[in-house]
Amino acid sequence: MIKAVSFDIWYTLLDLSKFYLIVSEKISEVSGKPLNVVSDLIFKAYREALKSRLEGNFKRIIVDSAEFFASRLGISPEELFRAVVASINDSRISEMLYDDVLETLETLKSSGFKLGLLGNVMFWPGMITRYILYVNKALKFFDVTIFSDEIGLQKPSREIFEYESSKLGVKLEEMVHVGDSVENDLAGAVIAGVKAVLINRSSQTPCLRLGRNACLINTLRKLPEAIEELNKT
Amino acid sequence: MIKAVSFDIWYTLLDLSKFYLIVSEKISEVSGKPLNVVSDLIFKAYREALKSRLEGNFKRIIVDSAEFFASRLGISPEELFRAVVASINDSRISEMLYDDVLETLETLKSSGFKLGLLGNVMFWPGMITRYILYVNKALKFFDVTIFSDEIGLQKPSREIFEYESSKLGVKLEEMVHVGDSVENDLAGAVIAGVKAVLINRSSQTPCLRLGRNACLINTLRKLPEAIEELNKT
Numbered sequence: 001m002i003k004a005v006s007f008d009i010w011y012t013l014l015d016l017s018k019f020y021l022i023v024s025e026k027i028s029e030v031s032g033k034p035l036n037v038v039s040d041l042i043f044k045a046y047r048e049a050l051k052s053r054l055e056g057n058f059k060r061i062i063v064d065s066a067e068f069f070a071s072r073l074g075i076s077p078e079e080l081f082r083a084v085v086a087s088i089n090d091s092r093i094s095e096m097l098y099d100d101v102l103e104t105l106e107t108l109k110s111s112g113f114k115l116g117l118l119g120n121v122m123f124w125p126g127m128i129t130r131y132i133l134y135v136n137k138a139l140k141f142f143d144v145t146i147f148s149d150e151i152g153l154q155k156p157s158r159e160i161f162e163y164e165s166s167k168l169g170v171k172l173e174e175m176v177h178v179g180d181s182v183e184n185d186l187a188g189a190v191i192a193g194v195k196a197v198l199i200n201r202s203s204q205t206p207c208l209r210l211g212r213n214a215c216l217i218n219t220l221r222k223l224p225e226a227i228e229e230l231n232k233t
Numbered sequence: 234m235i236k237a238v239s240f241d242i243w244y245t246l247l248d249l250s251k252f253y254l255i256v257s258e259k260i261s262e263v264s265g266k267p268l269n270v271v272s273d274l275i276f277k278a279y280r281e282a283l284k285s286r287l288e289g290n291f292k293r294i295i296v297d298s299a300e301f302f303a304s305r306l307g308i309s310p311e312e313l314f315r316a317v318v319a320s321i322n323d324s325r326i327s328e329m330l331y332d333d334v335l336e337t338l339e340t341l342k343s344s345g346f347k348l349g350l351l352g353n354v355m356f357w358p359g360m361i362t363r364y365i366l367y368v369n370k371a372l373k374f375f376d377v378t379i380f381s382d383e384i385g386l387q388k389p390s391r392e393i394f395e396y397e398s399s400k401l402g403v404k405l406e407e408m409v410h411v412g413d414s415v416e417n418d419l420a421g422a423v424i425a426g427v428k429a430v431l432i433n434r435s436s437q438t439p440c441l442r443l444g445r446n447a448c449l450i451n452t453l454r455k456l457p458e459a460i461e462e463l464n465k466t
Contacts (some may be wrong), residue, residue, distance in 0.1 A: 020322055054426060156424055182429075184445030187420030191389055193287060196415075198443060208449075210431060212414030216443065 002195060002227050004114040004170045008155075008179025009129055012199055013138060014096040020046070026083035028160050031075050038073065045072040049122060053154065054183055061149045066123040077123075084124045088131060097136045098201070104220040105141040111224070114168045117145040118161075118177065120154050120184060144168055147163055155181075156188025165194070176227060178220075195230045197223060235428060237347040237403045237458050241388075242362055242410030245432055246371060247329040253279070255323050259316035263437040264308050280303060281310075282355060286387065287416055294382045299356040310356075317357045330369045331434070333453040338374040340457060347401045350378040351410065352403065353387050355416060355437070377401055388414075389421025409460060411453075423447055428463045430456060 010016040024039040031038070049058070049068055060065040066077040069080065073080065085197055108115060119129060126147020133139040143166040146160070146175050153160040165172050176195040179185025189196035196214045203218040212233055215226040243249040257272040264271070282291070282301055291297040297309060299310040306313065310417040320326065341348060359380020366372040377400040379393070386393040398405050411426040412418025422429035429447040440458050443449055445466055448459040 051426075054424070180444075182419070182447045183423045186415070186444075187424045190416045191420050191424070193284075200443065203441065205441060208438060208442075209435065209443075210433065210449065211413075211419075214415045216441075216449075226376070 001174060002113070002231055004116060004165075004168045004176075005108055005118040005223070005227070006118050006161075006164055006168075006177040006189075006194070007142075008177070008181065008185050009117060009212060011180040012131060012178060012185075013098065013101050014129075014136070015023070015098060016046075017043075018092070018096055019087065019132070022087045022092060023083050026078070026086040026090075027073060027075060029038050030079055030083060031073075041073050042069070048072075048120070050181075053120075054156075061121060061154065062123060062125060065121075069123050080123060084128065087137050088128055088141055089199075090120040093132055094135045094214040097138060098134055098220070099147050100220040101138060104223055105138060109141050114156045115141050116154065116164050116168050116175075117142050117147075118155065119146070120148045125149050142210075154185040156191070158188070158192040161189060161192035161194050175184060176219070176230060181230070186210075186214060197226045197230075234407060235346075235407075235409050236407040237349060237398075237401045237463055238456070238460070239349040239351050239394075239397055239401075239410040239416050239422075239427070240375075241410070241414065242350060242352040242366070244413040245418075246331065246334050247362075247365060247369070248331060249274075249279075251329055252320065252327070252365070252439070252451055255260050255325060257319045259323075259374050260306060260308060260312070263312055263316060264306075265308070266341055266375055267365050274306050275302070278302050279355070281305075283414075283416075285364040286353075287389075294385070294387065295353060295356060295358060298354075303358050313356060317361065321361055326365055328366045330371060331453070334371060337453040337456055338371060342374050344457070347403065349376050349397050349408075350380075351388065351397050355379045361378045388412075388417040389424070391421070391425040394422060394425035394427050400414075409463060411456060419443075419447060430459045430463075431465060 007013055022043050024042055028035040028038045037112055049065055066080055070077045070080045126149050130145055146164055148154040165175050170191040176197055177189035178197045181201050184195045186198045190213050198216045199219055207222045207230055208216045215229055217226050240246055253275050261268040261271045266462055282298055299313055301411055303310045303313045326340055359382050363378055379397055381387040398408050405426040410422035410431055411430045414434050419429045421433045423446050431449045439451055440455045441449045443461055449457050
């Protein structure tokens with residue numbers, strides 16, 4: 001029986017493309033490079049960084065990825081950090097949540113589930129993401145919030161899921177982890193013995209069982225249904 | 234660009250339930266237990282064994298799982314081995330392939346893909362499965378056939394996918410692995426940097442992209458289409 005729901009953050013709760021657009025504007029202002037060039041570079045760097053991290057790079061979690069992004073953007077890591085700080089002071093920071101998030105968190109919370117956040121970080125610390133979630137009125141729903149830079153573990157490692165389950169006080173098989181990444185979220189969870197829900201908002205399929213321990217959904221509104229389905233095993 | 238296709242075996246190419254039914258008949262004959270009882274026990278033991286193996290048990294690959302199954306079936310490991318040997322001498326052993334297998338292997342081979350087999354084993358050695366594939370006229374399509382008992386590695390470990398890619402002479406990202414298990418096949422592959430296709434013949438969805446590096450299909454006939462889709466990344 002599932003007792004706790006763990007959430008990935010970017011592209012699951014918060015729209016990373018909206019945040020990267022603000023960051024790109026700030027970098028463009030500082031560096032004088034056109035916004036579309038900066039924006040293309042940052043998304044390209046992100047795709048490459050995801051791959052590189054899976055290959056086991058970025059051991060120094062924040063520093064290595066900041067150097068990676070800064071070098072690809074043609075700026076210094078210091079300029080990159082300044083752009084992030086400028087971004088979280090931008091008023092649009094309160095519009096980062098997908099429209100299916102708050103009502104789903106509300107529903108799960110009132111159904112008695114424990115809720116956890118499990119986020120990998122790139123070039124800004126988890127504390128900044130925690131603040132963005134606070135501004136978006138989503139932080140209060142979570143019993144635990146775990147960021148890779150704060151505990152030195154990253155998804156998809158088995159250990160980070162074990163750590164979360166112990167913090168939530170539930171067994172691994174009593175947890176479901178929800179995220180958009182097949183590698184970090186779905187694969188990491190199921191190998192650790194945690195149930196998994198993959199969210200892909202562009203999928204045609206509202207709710208589909210993928211295997212004994214996994215479902216695919218195209219909106220978080222389907223999450224309670226997916227949890228019911230996974231409880232049937 | 235995908236250059237090689239790796240296949241899981243049971244429930245992907247060969248119908249394990251058909252084989253377990255024959256094995257159950259042989260065990261029933263030897264032990265005097267009713268067939269339906271033996272058959273229920275063997276499928277239950279299989280589900281439990283999959284879970285236990287994922288938790289890191291069954292380090293002595295064949296011996297530990299043979300003891301596990303034998304104890305749940307109330308027979309000795311020797312009786313279990315004898316039932317397997319009796320089963321591969323049964324004429325129905327040549328009817329284990331799904332009907333979408335041979336034409337798909339033919340198509341992939343003639344399109345120039347290298348083909349690999351990557352199988353975890355339970356209580357019989359990989360050599361027996363290799364023989365079953367031979368009797369079913371499927372073995373000849375494969376450039377390499379890798380079984381966990383022969384190399385001391387098991388899916389979903391990253392190392393077994395690295396081993397296969399080196400044997401096939403392609404890079405990890407030039408490989409796609411096809412299988413029915415979210416844990417062993419999909420998750421193991423994508424974490425290793427290999428593309429993955431999950432086969433679920435009871436799904437309503439013929440071919441669905443699950444993420445950057447994974448697709449879901451409901452028949453192997455859709456595999457060439459899924460490979461084309463994954464090449465688009």
